[in-house]
Amino acid sequence: MNCRDVREVADSFLCDELLTETNHEILQHLDSCGSCRTEIDGRRTLRRALHGAFDRAPDLQPRPEFIDRLGGQLREAAAHNHRSWPFSPRWFAIAAGLVLAAGLAATILMNRPTPSDTLLAQDAAGDHQNCALTFRLVRKPIPLEDAAQRFDSALRVLLTAPPDDISTPGGPARVVERHSCAYGARQFGHVVLQYQGHVVSLLVTANDRSTRAAESVDAVPHLIGRPMNGLSVVSVNGSRHAILLVSDLESAELTKLSGAVSVPLAQRLAARFTVDRNTMASLYVLPALQGPPWLDAGRR
Amino acid sequence: MAQEFVSPVLEVGWRLPSMMKQANSRNDSDAWAGFELEVLPHAPRLFRIAMWLERNRDDAEDVVQDTMMQALRSFHRFQPGTNCRAWLITILQRIVSNRRRAKGRSILVSDPDDRIAHTVPFVPPVPQSLTDETVLATLERLPTVFQEVIILCDVEDLSYKEAAEALAIPIGTVMSRLHRGRAQLRTQLPTTEPVVGRPSAGASENTLNKGIGEAS
Numbered sequence A: 001m002n003c004r005d006v007r008e009v010a011d012s013f014l015c016d017e018l019l020t021e022t023n024h025e026i027l028q029h030l031d032s033c034g035s036c037r038t039e040i041d042g043r044r045t046l047r048r049a050l051h052g053a054f055d056r057a058p059d060l061q062p063r064p065e066f067i068d069r070l071g072g073q074l075r076e077a078a079a080h081n082h083r084s085w086p087f088s089p090r091w092f093a094i095a096a097g098l099v100l101a102a103g104l105a106a107t108i109l110m111n112r113p114t115p116s117d118t119l120l121a122q123d124a125a126g127d128h129q130n131c132a133l134t135f136r137l138v139r140k141p142i143p144l145e146d147a148a149q150r151f152d153s154a155l156r157v158l159l160t161a162p163p164d165d166i167s168t169p170g171g172p173a174r175v176v177e178r179h180s181c182a183y184g185a186r187q188f189g190h191v192v193l194q195y196q197g198h199v200v201s202l203l204v205t206a207n208d209r210s211t212r213a214a215e216s217v218d219a220v221p222h223l224i225g226r227p228m229n230g231l232s233v234v235s236v237n238g239s240r241h242a243i244l245l246v247s248d249l250e251s252a253e254l255t256k257l258s259g260a261v262s263v264p265l266a267q268r269l270a271a272r273f274t275v276d277r278n279t280m281a282s283l284y285v286l287p288a289l290q291g292p293p294w295l296d297a298g299r300r
Numbered sequence B: 001m002a003q004e005f006v007s008p009v010l011e012v013g014w015r016l017p018s019m020m021k022q023a024n025s026r027n028d029s030d031a032w033a034g035f036e037l038e039v040l041p042h043a044p045r046l047f048r049i050a051m052w053l054e055r056n057r058d059d060a061e062d063v064v065q066d067t068m069m070q071a072l073r074s075f076h077r078f079q080p081g082t083n084c085r086a087w088l089i090t091i092l093q094r095i096v097s098n099r100r101r102a103k104g105r106s107i108l109v110s111d112p113d114d115r116i117a118h119t120v121p122f123v124p125p126v127p128q129s130l131t132d133e134t135v136l137a138t139l140e141r142l143p144t145v146f147q148e149v150i151i152l153c154d155v156e157d158l159s160y161k162e163a164a165e166a167l168a169i170p171i172g173t174v175m176s177r178l179h180r181g182r183a184q185l186r187t188q189l190p191t192t193e194p195v196v197g198r199p200s201a202g203a204s205e206n207t208l209n210k211g212i213g214e215a216s
Helices: A003-014 A020-032 A034-056 A064-080 A089-110 A115-133 A144-150 A153-159 A251-277 A279-288 A293-299 B008-038 B040-054 B057-073 B084-102 B132-141 B144-155 B160-167 B171-188
Strands: A165-168 A171-183 A186-195 A198-206 A232-238 A241-247
Touching: A003 A020, A003 A034, A003 B171, A020 A034, A034 B132, A034 B144, A034 B171, A064 B008, A064 B040, A064 B057, A115 A171, A115 A186, A115 A198, A115 A232, A115 A241, A115 B084, A144 A153, A144 A171, A144 A186, A153 A171, A153 A186, A153 A198, A153 A251, A165 A251, A171 A251, A171 B084, A198 A251, A198 B084, A232 A251, A241 A251, B008 B040, B040 B057, B040 B084, B040 B144, B057 B084, B084 B160, B132 B144, B132 B171, B144 B160, B144 B171, B160 B171
Parallel strands: none
Antiparallel strands: A165 A171, A171 A186, A186 A198, A198 A241, A232 A241
16 A cells, blocks of 8 residues: 555545555554655544534533423423323223224225335435435426426426415415426426425326326325335325325325325316316316315416 | 133233233333433534534524434434434434525535535645634635535544435545545645634624525
């Protein structure tokens, strides 16, 4: 190992990230090379200086009362989570057994994700993680209008729907961003929402299951599989598009939000398709749709 | 006297709820004890990361509180024996990231790695005398992405893998950012005059309220 090799792996050496054999080679080199020894010592000095500066800087230390208060809040929250058992043991046992059996059967029979569902959920979770949370997409997001012209005119709907401020049964949701982005082989219309302090991605993409859901406006939210890396995916298969919500929210909460946001959007997209295909027919279809006030306002 | 026969199965079935209740209670108290033991001691170190990233004591306290609450809810997912601090820092980074987005302090696509990939031509030797103020003020001048990896790897002693998970970036990116960040840090360290900028004891925290937005 020569000086150049040592300098190249010096950072990893200091972080103890090298193989034992490589460490030995470096140490052997350092025994006979004063220049590299000085270099490594310098880097080590800087590392220690950083360590010490963070340990000692007064304005980086928490107030003792904050730590005490935090401990109390956490203890209270932990106690609050403790569940009470108000029912008699026998009835509880019977009910629990029945609910468990029914739940298992329902889960197996009704909620089994297909392979295409799973792939779609993986893409959606990946897009949420890389675009909404960490901003590390390989390809740059583009405006919705551009995406509507290039890929799918239906994405234009997302320019106004859902509106910036949405009232839902679980509380207000706020749109913080709208764009189109690509993840894997999919092009998504992407609306980023803030809801209950969480970031939620609303993603619209072409539906893989168009034969099953074509023209349908009575789609219902369904959870796809288990949470992936803590992210749940709830899908609504409306018209020719899948509308997905992705977040680290509890699955039940995300499903509730989907009912308030995705289902009306699916209806809007279905109505748009009907309008595109036959303008006269749409005059009869649109009034029959049920949706929240913001959708009706948008339609007018 | 004939003894009443009770099927062992029925006996267990009858006692199951109370056993579950006891077990649940024990599990809850065990879980809290585990949380108190494993997680709570990290609060001060989480705070200093939050304080560095948020530049404001109230915001930093909010971030640490949110992080701890999230950790409490997710404690069943924590694997004993793994690095608890790394797990907490991952949660904290996600919360900080969400807050930045909510405040409009982040941009969608920007990679300072590309912008400054070739701007570290010469790395001078480390000065002999370094004060805390000098080191912190120089670190504060680096782009945020470099600050993050330096803090996680050099200050918090996270491994490359743990830092990559916390920041949701590839390990290779951690390594290259760490290399460039350290090199830039050395380049910008003053050779003679101490740098004044980062407040020491008693100084106003307002002087910290700059940099994150521009540096992102």
